[in-house]
Amino acid sequence: MKVNVIIEKDKYGYYAYCPELKGCHSQGDSLEEVLKNIKEAIHLYLETLSPLEREEYLSKEILTTSLEVSIA
Incomplete structure (x- = not known):
């Protein structure tokens, strides 16, 4: 099975979530x-x-x- 995962990075580390799995x-x-960690959570x-x-x-x-995009 394939699951979509979005990963975001900020000054505190990485955050991941699956849009289709609320x-x-x-x-x-x-x-x-x-x-x-996200693989385990999934x-x-x-x-x-x-x-x-499923x-x-x-x-x-x-x-x-x-x-x-450009900002005017």
Whole structure:
């Protein structure tokens, strides 16, 4: 299964969450740590779902991009 993960970095470390799994998020001091932590959080989250819920939650397609904008 593939799950979308958004990772944000700020002065305190890394924060990760899964848009299609509401409430599934984690953090870490490094990119490696946050990836390990979010993978564990996803695994635990998916264990709480029924097979039908898993199929519904993981069938979403989420697209991301970066846009360059100018400020006048």
